[in-house]
Amino acid sequence: MSSAPDTRASTTGERTFYRTCPLCEATCGVEIKVEGDQVKQIRGDDDDVMSGGFICPKGTTLGALHEDPDRLRAPLIKRDGKHVEVSWDEAFAFIAKRTAEIREKFGDESFAAYLGNPNVHNMAGAFFVRPVLQALRSRTIFSASTVDQMPRHVSCGLMYGNPDTIPVPDIDRTQYMLMLGANPVESNGSLCTAPDFPGRLKKLRQRGGTLVVVDPRTTRTAKLADRHLAIRPGTDAHLLLSITHVLFEEDLASSDGLDDVANGYAELQAAVSAFAPAAVATVTGIEADAIRTLAREIAAADSASVYGRMGAHTTEFGTLASWAADMICAITGNFDRPGGLMFPYAAPARPRREGPGRGFSVGRWNSRVRLAPEVRGELPVATMAEEIETEGQGQIRALVTIAGNPALSAPNADRLEKALSSLAFMVSVDPYLNETTRHADVVLPPPSVLERSHFDLSFTSLAVRNFANYSPIVFEPTSISEPDILARLALALNGAGNDVKPSVVHDMLLRGLIEREVASERSVISGRDPNEISAAVADLPPSEAMLDVMLRTGPYGDGFGKNADGLSLEKLVANPHGIDLGALEPGVPQVISTASGLIELLPTAIADDIARLRADLSKEISPSSMQLIGRRTVRSNNSWMHNVGSLMKGRDRCTLQIHPDDATRLGLENGSRAKVTSRAGSVEVPLEITTEIRAGVVSLPHGYGHDQPGSALAVAAAKPGVNSNRLTEDGRLDPLSGNATLNGIPVTVEALAG
Ligand SMILES: Nc1nc2c(c(=O)[nH]1)N[C@H]1C(S)=C(S)[C@@H](COP(=O)(O)OP(=O)(O)OC[C@H]3O[C@@H](n4cnc5c(=O)[nH]c(N)nc54)[C@H](O)[C@@H]3O)O[C@H]1N2
Ligand SMILES: Nc1nc2c(c(=O)[nH]1)N[C@H]1C(S)=C(S)[C@@H](COP(=O)(O)OP(=O)(O)OC[C@H]3O[C@@H](n4cnc5c(=O)[nH]c(N)nc54)[C@H](O)[C@@H]3O)O[C@H]1N2
Ligand code: SF4
Ligand SMILES: [Mo]
Numbered sequence: 054m055s056s057a058p059d060t061r062a063s064t065t066g067e068r069t070f071y072r073t074c075p076l077c078e079a080t081c082g083v084e085i086k087v088e089g090d091q092v093k094q095i096r097g098d099d100d101d102v103m104s105g106g107f108i109c110p111k112g113t114t115l116g117a118l119h120e121d122p123d124r125l126r127a128p129l130i131k132r133d134g135k136h137v138e139v140s141w142d143e144a145f146a147f148i149a150k151r152t153a154e155i156r157e158k159f160g161d162e163s164f165a166a167y168l169g170n171p172n173v174h175n176m177a178g179a180f181f182v183r184p185v186l187q188a189l190r191s192r193t194i195f196s197a198s199t200v201d202q203m204p205r206h207v208s209c210g211l212m213y214g215n216p217d218t219i220p221v222p223d224i225d226r227t228q229y230m231l232m233l234g235a236n237p238v239e240s241n242g243s244l245c246t247a248p249d250f251p252g253r254l255k256k257l258r259q260r261g262g263t264l265v266v267v268d269p270r271t272t273r274t275a276k277l278a279d280r281h282l283a284i285r286p287g288t289d290a291h292l293l294l295s296i297t298h299v300l301f302e303e304d305l306a307s308s309d310g311l312d313d314v315a316n317g318y319a320e321l322q323a324a325v326s327a328f329a330p331a332a333v334a335t336v337t338g339i340e341a342d343a344i345r346t347l348a349r350e351i352a353a354a355d356s357a358s359v360y361g362r363m364g365a366h367t368t369e370f371g372t373l374a375s376w377a378a379d380m381i382c383a384i385t386g387n388f389d390r391p392g393g394l395m396f397p398y399a400a401p402a403r404p405r406r407e408g409p410g411r412g413f414s415v416g417r418w419n420s421r422v423r424l425a426p427e428v429r430g431e432l433p434v435a436t437m438a439e440e441i442e443t444e445g446q447g448q449i450r451a452l453v454t455i456a457g458n459p460a461l462s463a464p465n466a467d468r469l470e471k472a473l474s475s476l477a478f479m480v481s482v483d484p485y486l487n488e489t490t491r492h493a494d495v496v497l498p499p500p501s502v503l504e505r506s507h508f509d510l511s512f513t514s515l516a517v518r519n520f521a522n523y524s525p526i527v528f529e530p531t532s533i534s535e536p537d538i539l540a541r542l543a544l545a546l547n548g549a550g551n552d553v554k555p556s557v558v559h560d561m562l563l564r565g566l567i568e569r570e571v572a573s574e575r576s577v578i579s580g581r582d583p584n585e586i587s588a589a590v591a592d593l594p595p596s597e598a599m600l601d602v603m604l605r606t607g608p609y610g611d612g613f614g615k616n617a618d619g620l621s622l623e624k625l626v627a628n629p630h631g632i633d634l635g636a637l638e639p640g641v642p643q644v645i646s647t648a649s650g651l652i653e654l655l656p657t658a659i660a661d662d663i664a665r666l667r668a669d670l671s672k673e674i675s676p677s678s679m680q681l682i683g684r685r686t687v688r689s690n691n692s693w694m695h696n697v698g699s700l701m702k703g704r705d706r707c708t709l710q711i712h713p714d715d716a717t718r719l720g721l722e723n724g725s726r727a728k729v730t731s732r733a734g735s736v737e738v739p740l741e742i743t744t745e746i747r748a749g750v751v752s753l754p755h756g757y758g759h760d761q762p763g764s765a766l767a768v769a770a771a772k773p774g775v776n777s778n779r780l781t782e783d784g785r786l787d788p789l790s791g792n793a794t795l796n797g798i799p800v801t802v803e804a805l806a807g
Contacts, residue, residue, distance in 0.1 A: 169457020234364020356392025410646025
């Protein structure tokens with residue numbers, strides 16, 4: 054038995070730390086120099102195995118986030134409409150008391166939770182949110198996933214059997230990349246962890262490969278590409294099915310390599326018969342010849358990958374677009390092989406197995422008001438407002454938010470704002486008093502990003518190489534850790550008093566993990582004594598103990614003594630720049646867990662949904678209609694980093710981009726303000742007239758609107774911007790995934806006097 058590694062930082066003199074930036078999916082390595090309790094410098098870690106020194110402007114602000122005076126240091130309780138600091142014991146006692154009262158009056162189903170994006174960038178979120186949800190005793194769970202990537206989970210679940218079995222474009226080896234609705238030069242990539250994504254795209258072109266970007270805007274990524282196609286918003290699925298149509302029509306599709314591992318090839322051609330290039334040219338705004346060219350290029354390339362993200366997924370046809378991208382790769386020999394789409398095999402992954410699995414289905418229960426189907430254990434966040442507003446058994450009265458800002462990130466914001474302010478009780482685990490948490494009765498702030506350790510559990514499983522990297526704590530937390538906050542919240546929701554220690558919850562989870570492993574025939578520690586395993590990790594903090602068990606029983610693990618060279622937390626601590634575990638390797642059939650044991654090239658739910666897409670082909674498009682889309686800039690991170698001064702410098706970035714032709718037609722002038730109206734609401738914003746957007750389309754970034762009373766974000770409030778989700782509708786969902794439509798919103802734009 055090896056002794057537990059020391060994961061704590063030393064505390065004196067000038068010290069250097071190597072960490073993974075946890076802010077976005079790129080997982081860049083950063084070098085942090087500190088003296089005493091001050092951050093002296095943050096730069097890219099040149100020796101990081103994945104990022105090799107790349108960093109974006111956000112990565113250098115980890116110190117500013119830590120030092121931000123608006124970051125909450127103590128719990129808050131709302132008294133007479135004002136938030137006041139209280140002790141942790143007082144906060145949890147109050148939660149226990151109010152929870153009991155609400156359960157008594159309205160029942161368990163009156164509780165709900167919303168989980169935000171930073172949960173997937175934090176070990177606390179990965180390991181310790183589950184007990185909170187269990188303590189809620191309610192199935193009314195929402196998350197940022199249904200304003201984001203849920204279509205990808207659903208299409209992958211249907212095709213491969215598990216919604217988390219997500220292939221990524223093999224960006225470092227592909228010779229052709231068709232990218233739809235993604236702007237990694239600003240976002241640094243999503244569902245494809247590739248630090249220095251821009252550099253990797255440049256290398257693709259340097260080695261003679263081709264990059265084609267499909268986007269209504271001429272983004273910085275589009276400017277890097279060989280070709281840019283300015284598509285009409287919401288029509289990526291139409292385009293992809295048309296490419297498929299051409300592949301069959303011109304005999305460019307093939308079932309080579311699929312016969313033994315996939316179902317449905319024979320049915321595909323008929324399924325896409327309505328999508329001839331001539332039939333989709335008007336709706337997509339892409340000429341028939343250009344569509345044919347794409348199909349021929351994909352088929353002819355030595356290797357090709359089709360990659361879609363936010364712009365392609367957050368539309369009414371998001372799941373179809375996500376499915377079609379993978380299916381095209383499969384029928385052109387670009388699936389599960391170098392240069393095509395490939396499956397990562399992360400260090401904490403559970404060992405793979407061959408043979409049929411349980412498959413994936415949605416709708417195990419439905420939302421109460423709209424009867425929207427459950428997907429992956431949650432309900433669409435677009436239904437949250439109506440579930441709070443609508444009276445009756447199961448009406449939401451109490452809400453817990455963890456690392457989320459739905460007031461800015463969910464659709465139909467005006468309605469949701471009203472709903473949040475009507476709740477009987479709300480608790481938020483969050484470091485800021487912001488647009489959402491200002492509604493909370495109790496705010497529980499976690500320590501800063503530098504006061505916690507880190508391992509990227511989510512994004513190692515979406516990375517273009519297999520790797521592992523552990524980040525130590527930089528500063529000892531001055532307050533209780535997020536794992537402890539979540540454990541104590543779970544206990545309070547269950548009515549336990551402050552005398553019950555959070556370690557009760559942590560130990561239970563760890564014990565559960567170890568017992569599942571020793572009981573599993575596939576596990577490398579199958580049949581071992583759970584006490585022996587527990588003892589081996591007993592000295593580690595809660596997240597580290599869970600992580601170490603996962604690493605050591607994972608595909609590269611040391612198996613607690615079975616494979617001396619294998620991975621463990623101790624080994625990661627000794628390798629501060631990370632450990633490269635190699636290029637992606639083929640994973641079929643072991644990665645497939647559908648009920649048939651085969652890749653489903655045309656799942657039934659997808660086949661049925663194509664009828665809806667076909668109907669959309671004949672939709673009338675008025676020449677004066679305008680569609681709203683979003684955008685990201687490199688200095689933002691959804692809604693929550695606008696309080697960092699260095700990122701907010703310079704011009705106002707919350708502007709409405711509009712094409713000069715539209716501006717002239719509507720009598721709009723650059724820099725003046727306009728009123729934008731949708732079916733959901735309206736906003737007034739400054740205009741930015743630019744040829745870098747397709748005519749008929751306007752773009753407004755999300756995550757702004759920091760002028761709400763009761764929040765405490767001094768820097769953000771100086772340039773508040775407007776909340777673009779006051780324009781997005783909560784009624785328009787992708788039916789298969791419940792994902793909100795955030796792009797392609799019909800709007801009108803009019804000049805504002807003055
Ligand atoms: N119109 C439109 N809407 C969108 C999008 C869009 O493109 N257009 N994008 C969507 C996408 S992709 C996403 S992911 C969502 C994001 O939606 P959300 O996750 O709801 O919002 P964020 O802006 O990420 O806010 C994160 C919250 O977590 C808090 N936080 C930060 N770090 C921590 C931490 O370590 N612990 C805890 N407990 N809290 C923390 C922040 O203070 C903030 O309140 O927005 C979605 N909404
Ligand atoms: N700097 C920065 N980085 C981030 C974030 C951030 O807020 N700021 N957020 C992080 C998160 S949570 C996520 S999920 C990722 C998202 O990462 P990306 O998916 O790269 O997101 P966006 O930058 O919003 O790019 C979406 C693109 O789709 C285009 N688009 C809009 N509608 C359509 C359409 O109908 N079809 C097509 N083809 N294109 C369309 C938009 O013009 C935009 O360029 O970024 C992450 N990284
Ligand atoms: S690209 Fe993402 S991970 Fe890299 S430094 Fe910027 S925010 Fe951090
Ligand atoms: Mo996201």
